[in-house]
Amino acid sequence: MADPSNITADEEVAAATGDTDVATAAAASAELENNKTNTMVEEGAHLIKKMEICVAEAEKRMGKNSVNIQETYTVYLIETRPIDAVAEGQNPAPDSLWRRYSEFELLRNYLLVTYPFVVVPPLPEKRAEFVWHKLSADNMDPDFVERRRVGLENFLLRVASHSVLSNDKIFYHFLKEENGWKEVVFETGFQAKADSRLRALNATFRVKTPDKRFTELKHYSDELQSVTSQLLRVRARVADRLYGVYKVHGNYGRVFSEWSAIEKEMGDGLQSAGHHMDAYASSIDDILEEEEHYADQLKEYLFYAEALRAVCRKHELMQYELETAVLDLTSKKQQREELATGTVRTFSFKGMTTKLFGQETQEQREAKLQVLEEQIIEGEELVKEKTVECEEFVKNAWVDMERFKEQKDRDLKEALINYAIMQIGVCKKGIQVWANAKECFSKM
Structure with a gap:
């Protein structure tokens, strides 16, 4: 990809006026477009300040998968619009494109690898978990697809509001380029x-001096996942249980309505009370749908636990590579000392062969020393490089960790307070229903 900083004013004018041949004009046009992309990404700390982003709708489609088998899948419509245009009173049509869930997964995997020190926002669940019985666990169920649409939009907004991730050009291409992404x-x-995973698992068990902060962080992520799932x-x-209790009130409503048919003086009061019970019973569907919204907020942090562990x-892994490099360098220095002094400190195959076949010649020793010196210099450079890399990782990781903690505390506090307020409102409605029923009974 051409560097947009290398575009000259003459080339820009030529591409715009058509004075150059088609190939040159196309190349210049591509460079100009890339320049616009860079400007869009690099201006400001967060992309969310420059662009409105939403996942507007979901749509089911039929197609063939990689093994040529017909399948049904869901695609999501991403719409973006520059905030500057909206602020100036304009209302431009949003740019839009369709993405599958697997493309969101590819984007997140890319971010995980490219920014290992970042707690990358999680995607919503691929299949429904922790659901109450009325909600389908089918990943093609319309209610579940709608909740996943909201979760995917939240994922994009999380990334777009991150000071590091939002500046990634691949993320910008994901939002703007439907083909070739x-x-x-x-x-x-x-x-x-x-x-x-094998290397990562190997590093977990073989690191000799683990960083206590990361060890504590891993324990915290395990506990966060355990508590949230519980x-x-x-x-x-x-x-x-609540669903059952509310639906029982529907039985009250049916009984009161039937009873009202055989009563003359009490009939109106019983029928009114039955209507209140029916309305109360039917309200549980909306209540539990609202609860699912708060459950999804908790699920996000259930999945954030895995991002912390990543x-x-x-x-x-970086610590293990550093320790391996240090160990290898120490071994090389010991070999150099043994060659220089002619003494072997520890039992080795080399020591046995020396006793059996005699000492090496001076020329052989000098050649080996020369090789070892070169390897030691390379080893020292590698240790220095791994040390800097590890220190830089820790520095960046803890900056992002502080950002994550502030976000987590704010989000969970808000979600739990709103959930409590919702439950208080639900209880007040229940009291009101029975107060209305009491009034109906009093008038009989």
């Missing part, structure tokens, strides 16, 4: 940089 991602080579399970059980695993 995947090719641009794969051209970055991020997959080659991705560490295998809370969601309790909430799902309570929702099931940062810890990256640090463990």
Whole structure:
């Protein structure tokens, strides 16, 4: 990709006026477009301040997958619009494109690899979990698809409001370029940089001096996931019971209505009370739908726990590579000392062969010393590089960790307060229903 800073004024004019041949004009046009992209991404700390972003709707489609099998899948419409135009009183039509859930996953995987020190926002669940019985666990269910649409929009807004992630050009391409986006991602080579789970697991068990802060962070993420999942399970059980209690009021309504048919003086009062009970019973659907909104906010932080652990695993891997480099350098220096003095401090195969076949010649020793000196210099450079890399990672990770903690405290506090307010309102409505029923009974 051409560097937009290399475009000259003459080339820009030539591309605009058509004085150059088609190929040159096309190249200049591409460079100008890239320049606009860079300007859009780099101005300001957050993309959210420059662009309105929303996932407007979801749509089911039919198509063939990679193995040529017909399948049904869902696509989501992403709409973007520059905030400057809206602020100036204009109302331009938004740019729009469709993305599948798998493309959101690809974007997030790219961000995880490219910014290992960042707590990358999680995606909404791919399949429904912790649901009450009336809500379908089918990932094609319209209610679930709608909730996932909201979650995907929240993911994009989280990334767009992050001071580091929002400046990534691949993220901008995801929002603006419908065709060729995947090719641009794969051209970055991020997959080659991705560490295998085996390496990460190996690092976890073999790091000799783990950073206590990251160890504590890993324990915290485990506890956060455990507590949040327990809370969601309790909430799902309570929702099931509450649903049953509310629907029983529908039986009250039916009985009161039937009873009113055989009573002359009490008939009107019984029928009115029955109507109140029916309305109360039907209100549970809206109540639990609203509860799902707060449950989804908790689920986001359930999945954030895995993002925290991903940062810890990256640090463990870097720490392991640093310790391996230090160990290798120490070994090389010891070999140099043994060659220089002619003494072997520890049992080794080399020491045994020396005793069996005699000492090496002076020329052989000098050649090996020369090789070792070169390896030691390379090892020292590697240790220095890994040390700086690790220190830089820790510095950046804890800056982002402070940002995440502030966001988490703010979001969870707001969600729990709003949930409490909602439950208080629900209880007040229940009291009002029975107060109305009491009034009906009093008038009989």
